Amino acid sequence: MSSIRVRAQLRDGVTNVRALISHPMETGQRRDNSGNVVEAHYITEVVAEMGSRHIMTANWGPAISRNPYLSFEFEGANTGETLKLSWVDNKGEQDSTEVRIG
């Protein structure tokens, strides 16, 4: 199952995208129960695109909350088109998903 849950709704020519990503977003400052520092592990980049059209790139630091939420809006899409959302984290892990604009 994808780590990304996303909805893209078109209204009056504006597509509203709301996404939730499952990710620990560890800052590298937190200590676990035995007192050891938990290694930093956070998403550094989220990219939204439609085919070859770039919509938005988010650059994130460790201050973004655990299981991040992101919403944004853009113009010029049609119902039924596909929006692709992908992320990469500081360990090089990545995931992506596609959603039909409804």
Add this chain to the structure above:
Amino acid sequence: MNCKRRVFLKGTLAAGTVGVAVGAGLLTPSTVLASARDAFQAESVSDALRVAMGSANHSSGNLVVRAPELAENGAVVPISVESDLAGVSDVAILAAAANHPLTSSYKLSPGTKANISTRIKMGQTSEIVAVAKVDGQLYSASQEVRVTVGGCGG
């Protein structure tokens, strides 16, 4: 390595803009491309803005930042930036009191609106500053968020 790079960055920033450094051949283009990440190492709002947005001169207005006045749980603080400005190319969200103020920055393509929401962690009470860039001009809005339980230590 990281520490040296920060010292180097501070030096170039003190001498002028990063652009001037490029002109003088001090920085290769690939180093400039890395600046989106370097901005997260900056220790003040103005340093972060210079690295992320190319300038620290911003005038308030033309956008709105929405955040709770009181965050009972600093681990999850919802922040929204909204603006009717056309042609916004970049948005940044900063927590002024944090050791590294930049929380996130966003590159917007033409047609993408300056309406962004996310959730951030806050370890302490801080001014939240949102900045939008249009044609090289920076516009800002800010709001203080009081934090009762910090969210950085877990």
